[in-house]
Amino acid sequence: MEISNREKAAAIQNSIETETLEQIGLINPRSYRQHNINVADGFQAILGLHDLMPMEKVYTNVIRAFQDGDIGFVHVDYHLFEPTVAFDIHRFENGLSVEHWDNLQVNTKKVNKSGRTMTDGKTKSVDHHLTEDNKKLAAAFVNEVMVGRNFSLAEKYFNGDVLIQHNPYMGDGVSEFFNVLAEWKNEGKEQVYVAVQKVLGEGNFVLVLSEGYVGTTHSAFYDLYRIENNKIIEHWDVVEEIPSLENQKNTNGKF
Known part of the structure; x- marks a missing residue:
């Protein structure tokens, strides 16, 4: 059964920790438009970036996953090169991600004035x-x-x-x-x-x-x-x- 775009977006980001990005086959290897402007265009650039990460420390935790038409977007608690919170967005064509946007910020790992973190709170959409x-x-x-x-x-x-x-x-x-x-x-x-x-x-x-x-x-x-x-x-x-x-x-x- 075909999985949803929200599930695909979550699987792509989770594959960073498991080092299974190629195996899951959810990114178009021939056409992948990259909007993270700190990363080169294309699928191979993503694989190369993963090779540089301190994998003994890397984890991914998708907190929220949503979809809007052909787009899946997720809110993620990461450790990539350092503790990070991000939003990742994938646009899908014929079941594969062909375009990616994201925004990343260092995770302070502290609660704010009201005792909240950058990622806690409600996670499931209604209405x-x-x-x-x-x-x-x-x-x-x-x-x-x-x-x-x-x-x-x-x-x-x-x-x-x-x-x-x-x-x-x-x-x-x-x-x-x-x-x-x-x-x-x-x-x-x-x-x-x-x-x-x-x-x-x-x-x-x-x-x-x-x-x-x-x-x-x-x-x-x-x-x-x-x-x-x-x-x-x-x-x-x-x-x-x-x-x-x-x-x-x-x-x-x-x-």
């Missing part, structure tokens, strides 16, 4: 009939509030001050979220969202890929939102620097 509505809601929040910087509009996207927060440097609450953003601005490391690049969702989980800056550092923001009763209730994120063009190892672009 599948509301997928498109939830994607529109999350996209509107990021476009209006984060990109548009219309912070006064934020209240319509939340149930009062309720926000379960997994960012390692924040605690729970909508007010806490915006207070910390203001603190970072005063410290010269403001998070500036410039454009939403991609929106993926399944049921009440929506992943929004955005481009912007942390201070002056060109960055990619991957924000995962859990939505309940048409309000954002939980948030996970991964932020990664986008290297300059001369330091990119493929020409496909981050997004």
